[in-house]
Amino acid sequence: MSDDDRTLLIARHHDPAELRRATAAREIERVRRGAYRVPRAGTRDPHAHARDHLAAVHRQLDADHVFSHESAAMVWGVPLWETPSTTHVLQRSGASSRSARDIVRRRGLPERWVQREGLPITNLTRTVVDCVTTMHPLGGLVVADWALGRGLDRAEAVRLLAGRRRGVRRARLLLDLAEGQVDPPWETWLRYVAVRAGLPRPRTQLRVDTRAGRFFVDVAWQDHGVLAEFDGRIKYRDGAFGPGYDAEQALFDEKVREDAITERLGVRPLRFVARDARNPDGVARRLLARFPADVRRAARIHPLLPPPPPPSRAQSGSSRSRRQFKLPQ
Template sequence: MPRRPGSSSVLPAPPVPAVHLRAEHARSDVTARVRSGSWTRARRGAYVDSAPGCDGRVDARLALARLVAVHRQSARPPVFVRESAALVWGLPLVAPPGLVHVAQSTRPSGGSARDVLRHVVDVPQEYRVTHRGFRVTTLERTLVDCAATLDPYAGLVVADAALHRGADRDRVLAILEESAGRRGVRRARAVVEAADGGAESPGETWLRWTLLRLGLPTPETQVLVRTRSGRYWADLGYPAARLLLEYDGAEKYGRDGVAAVEALRRERRRQLAVEDAGWRVLRATSADRSDPHGLVARVRALLPPAPLIPRPDLQPPLRP
């Protein structure tokens, strides 16, 4: 499948934040930095430089800082798994984990830290690797673990990004085969089947997931369109129907006013060229998340008539 030039990775992995351990600083120094707001508490005895707008809630940077702190405070470096491994790999997460996930071969003692969730699981050596200085599950094993334990959309975000970064699908399928009968494997199979390394953002993944779970045919990712003014790439599409689908997130046009206006102008010229070449373009935004059935109806109206075939294993969890 062709790929948009320069799309070798989803987003650069965020840098590993520097963590300051209380044991390495004078008590008065730690107190002063926390009171001044220059340091934010990552976990007990560990702090990270405060980021602009940081309010103490768990974001990806703070979650990664907590992981770093657990690594540095442990007598023996742990093996990070699930969402924590995804953080180390730099994979996007729908919701940063509030806990640090580690694997161990024996049951945890009652005195385990409350912000560390210790999973009693044997991670074979072939599925371990040191990445960015941390012991983690391989990219493929991380994909499977997240697909099996997260809800379908969150798991698909990780799976799409992992494949985009180079995870080997054959190895993923082999891990699933070895895991037959375990909890969550059925859902993981459905997520892996739907995963596509052509997705370049969680928004694009959400759009494709919505179409699939509500019964539309599988769209292609990274659709190449040739026009008189050049070649263009669309997020998703149905080439046989000459239909392109684009997810317009807030980050697409940037925050700078002048740059955003110019980006909108380029997007308008691009759409006119694509439409002149005989394609239709349907745009989805975050507003469509509140009415996914309406979005599917809009897309379905532009496709040849066909029955909807919903995918039960991709449905979101029921809310209590």
């Protein structure tokens, strides 16, 4: 049993009066109807509540079921671009008129599924195909990028896609665009903005051998002399990656790296950070400005790629101490 299972409380197994008292005292909080948990303290995980919701649904459902779509992707460990607002589940029977609105039910259990963290989920290929056919294309591309870097058979995914009726054209595009040598979700976002703007397909993780060592550039159009990188600002905070992590040294090392790449290739990479997601059109304009006039004139917004949605915001838990909830023995 995982720690999450121990702190998740299903109402039908406990005294209603005690649950009401503990909720009023803020010793527990509601996850969904009939499910509660001890509040998380200090977490920065934006998907924590969604995972709690999924675990609660699993423990409340009596019928056979398998989690799918972004719910399965979350269990696989994909760093999803948007936090799921519902839990997706496959069952033998479809949704009834009284089905909960926080669950998306689909009819039919898959022949092949896997178990991770004690949860039944669709296999990796099925999960990717479900996501690229139903999610916002940026979210679907994040899933496909992540999965391709962890052994997804692209050809098998394309074959499975052949049996679908909706979203197939866009899904084929996303599977074609997917790259395994990226670090989702932010590098995926940068590439998505560029391709949506009508720029040529970039090369990812361009290797650059310099006097200071071997480095890799996130996104590159080497023929046009354009380089772009996403800069995660957290690496410039002391202790960001554990005790003793020196942010000042990281900043110095990054300056050495960037100077060496610029010296070797004759061009300084464009840098983008998380706040740039507020203005993806501005990001596209900055990229386009680096290209020759003929490329800029030919660039057209890709008709299958809508504007990217804003990313999920990390939720920091309250630092206030709370009394520990204890059920009566």
